[in-house]
Amino acid sequence: MIRYLKPGVFVLSIIPFLLISYQIIFNKLGPEPVKEITHFTGEWTLIFICLTLAMSPLKRLTNSIFWINIRRMLGLFVFFYATLHLLTYVAIDYRFDWEPIINDVIKKKYIYIGFSAWLLLIPLALTSSKKMVKLLKQNWKKLHRLIYIIAIFGSLHFIWLSKTIFFKPLIFLVILIILLLFRVKFKKLSSKV
Amino acid sequence: MKKFKYSEITPEKIYKKRRSFIKSLGFGFGSFTLSSLPFINTSFANIDQNKVTSFKDITTYNNYYEFGTGKSDPYIKSQNFKTSPWNIKIEGEVEKPLEISIEEILSLFPSEERILKLRCVEGWSMVIPWNGFSLSQLLSKVTLKNKAKFVEFESVYDPDQMSGQRYPVLNWPYKEGLRIDEAMHPLTTIVTGLYNKKLPNQNGAPLRIFIPWKYGFKSAKAIVKIKLVEKMPTSSWMWASPKEYGFYSNVNPDVDHPRWSQATERVIGNDIFAPRIKTEMFNGYGDQVANLYSGMDLKKNF
Numbered sequence: 257m258i259r260y261l262k263p264g265v266f267v268l269s270i271i272p273f274l275l276i277s278y279q280i281i282f283n284k285l286g287p288e289p290v291k292e293i294t295h296f297t298g299e300w301t302l303i304f305i306c307l308t309l310a311m312s313p314l315k316r317l318t319n320s321i322f323w324i325n326i327r328r329m330l331g332l333f334v335f336f337y338a339t340l341h342l343l344t345y346v347a348i349d350y351r352f353d354w355e356p357i358i359n360d361v362i363k364k365k366y367i368y369i370g371f372s373a374w375l376l377l378i379p380l381a382l383t384s385s386k387k388m389v390k391l392l393k394q395n396w397k398k399l400h401r402l403i404y405i406i407a408i409f410g411s412l413h414f415i416w417l418s419k420t421i422f423f424k425p426l427i428f429l430v431i432l433i434i435l436l437l438f439r440v441k442f443k444k445l446s447s448k449v
Numbered sequence: 450m451k452k453f454k455y456s457e458i459t460p461e462k463i464y465k466k467r468r469s470f471i472k473s474l475g476f477g478f479g480s481f482t483l484s485s486l487p488f489i490n491t492s493f494a495n496i497d498q499n500k501v502t503s504f505k506d507i508t509t510y511n512n513y514y515e516f517g518t519g520k521s522d523p524y525i526k527s528q529n530f531k532t533s534p535w536n537i538k539i540e541g542e543v544e545k546p547l548e549i550s551i552e553e554i555l556s557l558f559p560s561e562e563r564i565l566k567l568r569c570v571e572g573w574s575m576v577i578p579w580n581g582f583s584l585s586q587l588l589s590k591v592t593l594k595n596k597a598k599f600v601e602f603e604s605v606y607d608p609d610q611m612s613g614q615r616y617p618v619l620n621w622p623y624k625e626g627l628r629i630d631e632a633m634h635p636l637t638t639i640v641t642g643l644y645n646k647k648l649p650n651q652n653g654a655p656l657r658i659f660i661p662w663k664y665g666f667k668s669a670k671a672i673v674k675i676k677l678v679e680k681m682p683t684s685s686w687m688w689a690s691p692k693e694y695g696f697y698s699n700v701n702p703d704v705d706h707p708r709w710s711q712a713t714e715r716v717i718g719n720d721i722f723a724p725r726i727k728t729e730m731f732n733g734y735g736d737q738v739a740n741l742y743s744g745m746d747l748k749k750n751f
Binding site: 280283285286287288289290291293348349350351356359360363364365366416417419420422423 | 709725
């Protein structure tokens, strides 16, 4: 049973990509399609960050190792959607017009922090194979704690680009805080034991 | 000012016919043709900046937070909005305040077609065939006192009908303002229609203002009060974030919004291969309005 669950999660995770591809190919994105693609890929990046961060709390709550088995794959989907998001901005929105892009990265804090988050994802994606887990041993865990910083950066990226206090960025922030609080709580509990 | 020949606009009937033709293609078995793929159908040439935006895009893609913050919320949630009876008060620093109904306004001031470009502070633009007349004509109905240095526009407050007003997204009612010389400029337009039709609710019916050289949010919708004042009014956006939204809010590619660039914009209604276009100073209306700001530091007075 468990053996089929992992491919199942993979198929589910690829659905947003198929959906946006379908909408692009058949022109279903309305009057401002580039913005739609940017928002869609950005939001799915944040959703996968939350999913990835939910795995270790779920493991503790359900006492099942299954969640940890799919965690690295979900993390790779974070990188996948984040890269699509970045490519939409660089290739489709600005069509490799580097001057305004570099200007944005230097001057605009929401772009700066979003780009930093993507850069931080690279070492995590590169060390996501089973081989690397074995090779890095204890350091793997330490390195992959970067996801906490990435998550915070991603959430700030969303908040800073919003025109006013909007519902969605706040929801992400609240979910993220809850997921991070789990860590604090577990640490306290385990240090007591 | 940008000039458009009326022949350049796609009449709505033909536009709808095209749509239904395209739709009818979708029902056929052989609908999956190569030309339906945007990758193949797209011209990579630069887009025509003067092309008038379609009726559908103008009326389904709106920022009108009174009806919600989503772009399609105004279209979806404003259809039952009541715009009659509707009175507009003109008060403040005037000799005799005036209350005038929308019907009177429509009969007193003949509307003309004004094809003007809208540039949103979010970085997108549309070209809209408005119907309206200059605000100065309406203001000529009252006698201004010397103290009348600014004009404040107040939009309707009706949370029963406007679900967005039930949330403190902005301080309701929506308020905007102009300096008196800006208000008297002939390009400052009272809008009562678009595409030669009654103004749709989602576009600010029954009456709104439109100032083409300023970011879109300056052009208040569903106006109920026009108040002449001595001191510079605080607009809703200035109140929400004074560091980001100034009183003047002229379209200016050299003055960025603190959090994003204003150098370029996306033209609404194009596919994903359409490039951004360069934003023009005063949204392209500099020849008409630049003299209003001579000697002013527009970086400070953003």
